[in-house]
Amino acid sequence: MAWFKREIKGIITTTEEKKEAPDGIWNKCPQCKKPLHYSEQVENQYVCHYCGYHLRIGSKEYFSILFDNNEFTELFPDLVSGDPLHFEDTKKYTDRLKETRAKTGLKDAIRAGTGKMGDQPIVIACMDFNFIGGSMGSVVGEKIARSIDYSIEHKIPFLMISKSGGARMMEAAFSLMQMAKTSAKLALLSQAKIPYISLLTDPTTGGVTASYAMLGDINIAEPGSLIGFAGPRVIKETIKKDLPKGFQTAEFVQEHGFLDFIVDRREMKERLSSFMKMMSN
Numbered sequence: 466m467a468w469f470k471r472e473i474k475g476i477i478t479t480t481e482e483k484k485e486a487p488d489g490i491w492n493k494c495p496q497c498k499k500p501l502h503y504s505e506q507v508e509n510q511y512v513c514h515y516c517g518y519h520l521r522i523g524s525k526e527y528f529s530i531l532f533d534n535n536e537f538t539e540l541f542p543d544l545v546s547g548d549p550l551h552f553e554d555t556k557k558y559t560d561r562l563k564e565t566r567a568k569t570g571l572k573d574a575i576r577a578g579t580g581k582m583g584d585q586p587i588v589i590a591c592m593d594f595n596f597i598g599g600s601m602g603s604v605v606g607e608k609i610a611r612s613i614d615y616s617i618e619h620k621i622p623f624l625m626i627s628k629s630g631g632a633r634m635m636e637a638a639f640s641l642m643q644m645a646k647t648s649a650k651l652a653l654l655s656q657a658k659i660p661y662i663s664l665l666t667d668p669t670t671g672g673v674t675a676s677y678a679m680l681g682d683i684n685i686a687e688p689g690s691l692i693g694f695a696g697p698r699v700i701k702e703t704i705k706k707d708l709p710k711g712f713q714t715a716e717f718v719q720e721h722g723f724l725d726f727i728v729d730r731r732e733m734k735e736r737l738s739s740f741m742k743m744m745s746n
């Protein structure tokens with residue numbers, strides 16, 4: 466009578482035999498909460514086709530969207546962080562780095578590559594938020610600096626895609642120095658009359674906003690991105706006033722003159738290619 470009385474105890478279905486959808490195939494849109502299939506996301510360049518929400522993606526996805534046929538040569542892939550301050554919070558900084566590298570398969574919060582976009586050569590450096598919050602440590606700064614050198618040497622335009630929580634606390638002052646370093650390199654790029662396009666994505670905050678992200682010949686953002694320096698709570702407590710509606714969205718920032726354009730990700734490649742053509746003429 467096994468069909469109504471369980472006679473065998475401890476029946477376990479192994480993970481491989483479970484009939485659930487594998488992880489990551491379905492995602493829920495954070496804005497409209499509708500389910501999105503992975504293949505639809507790829508097809509729609511990781512934008513929700515119901516409400517237009519731009520999903521947070523990393524360098525791998527941006528490179529696949531922007532480089533022609535996803536063909537590029539990665540630049541300086543082996544740069545890794547040291548631990549100059551022997552920093553320790555809930556865990557050692559070196560352990561945190563090791564774990565994050567294993568988890569994400571990334572070396573640090575940025576990757577750089579060179580290839581063609583719309584048949585024109587370009588250098589792209591793109592930040593990865595899932596590596597310690599896209600924080601700007603010495604590797605991020607150094608990779609940007611070397612990418613700019615590469616741009617100058619080969620006379621190729623430079624595109625920076627920012628996505629960051631700001632400075633990397635575990636590197637303290639070394640992190641802040643990256644602001645000056647990257648800004649100085651960008652000044653050299655400008656002197657060499659090579660175009661610099663800055664693309665700000667969700668979120669771009671802190672020292673990144675305060676340095677290279679806002680120094681583009683043109684500064685572009687994706688719709689709905691959070692763009693700011695300090696968090697809203699800190700600002701509210703400092704100025705003792707309520708903040709206006711939509712404060713720190715890309716749209717608000719553009720209205721107040723800090724951004725040139727807001728471009729939908731699905732049109733990004735075409736728009737960027739035409740800017741580059743315009744600037745090279």
Ligand SMILES: [Zn+2]
Nearest residue numbers: 494497513516
């Ligand atoms: Zn949606």
